Amino acid sequence: MSKFNAKAICRIAALAALYFLLNMVSIKAGNLRITFASLPVVVSALLFGPLESVLVALFGELLNQLLSYGLTATTLLWLVPPAVRGLTVGLLAARLWRTGRPLETRPVLCYGICVLAALCTTVANTLIIWLDSVLLHYYSAAYVFGQLFYRLGSGVVIAVIIATVAMPLAGLLRRQGIARRV
Secondary structure: OOOOOHHHHHHHHHHHHHHHHHHHOEEEEOOEEEEOOHHHHHHHHHHHOHHHHHHHHHHHHHHHHHHHOOOOOOOHHHHHHHHHHHHHHHHHHHHHHOOOOOHHHOHHHHHHHHHHHHHHHHHHHHHHHHHHHHHOOOOOHHHHHOOHHHHHHHHHHHHHHHHHHHHHHHHHHHHOOOOOOO
């Protein structure tokens, strides 16, 4: 785990801002929204571990929620799914640091972990949709679960794309001394 010095705080802020910007650029198809906002979370997880990647996801999604929807009764709930991705990839990446070979140098494992994180994120997102709909009294099984398999599939495709970009980017940043050396 990295120390929280000025450099780490600035890094988290910059990656959270990048998360927000990438989240604003999205492709919408009905209820499905395809975005590349998870790239800063995954890169942060690969380079700095679970704590920083969770903070990047939390602050980036908080910006997104506040500037897109305002402060609502369920704003904090919507911060959970992106944090799940950062936690999943970050914990598994940190575990592999101890072996002397970082996750981004193991492509098959990295793809698998990113897909697992995407599935966990989609499930968490579905649970938050359900909870939000129950709390705010608009529950409909068709709305909450109707496109679950479609969202799971698109999450897997996006995870593969994100991993494809994140692995060489993390390797480059590590070689430049931006991250911990193994």
